[in-house]
Amino acid sequence: KFHKTEDKIATEDLIFKKINRISKGNPGIAKAIWEKDLAYPTVKLSQFENISYSIDLDYHESFILSIILAMRMVTKESLSDMWGDSHIDAILFRLLEQGLIVIDDGTCSITPEAMRNSVELLEKLRLVW
Incomplete structure (x- = not known):
């Protein structure tokens, strides 16, 4: 007789595997x-969906993202000093809109x-290596 063994994976293991996959081990x-996603004392597995971004940026937006x-x-003010005040708002809006950055109290960082x-x-754009 063949016995079918069920490998039960704990919910915690699934969550950690998904986080590991999303973070690529970082x-x-x-x-x-x-x-960010912990709502103490519970964590729902659905909170850790595979996140996929369809990034559509021009070269200038990509350059600001690389900075x-x-x-x-980096502060929005510093970016304005580097790039020019008239364009930085539009670029930051595009990065925010695509979920690539967050701005907290005037400070920008990548999500x-x-x-x-x-x-x-x-x-791919050879802006980092």
Whole structure:
């Protein structure tokens, strides 16, 4: 007789596997995703859906994204000084609209969930390596 064994995977293991997949093994990104989506004392598995970004940026938007990535956190004022005040609002709006960055108290940073896709795009454009 053949016995069918059921491998039961704990919900916690599934959550950690999904976070690992999204963060591509980066512990800093994984921790940020965990802290962002944890609604203490519960975590729902549905909160950790596979996140896929369809990034549509022009070269200027990609360049600003690369600056934010390189600096980790940069003020909108600093970006305006580097790029010019008239265009930076439109560029930041496009990055916000696509879920690539967050702006908190005038400081821009890349969302943890978008880090992997952002880096992949910027590598293709040879803005980071």
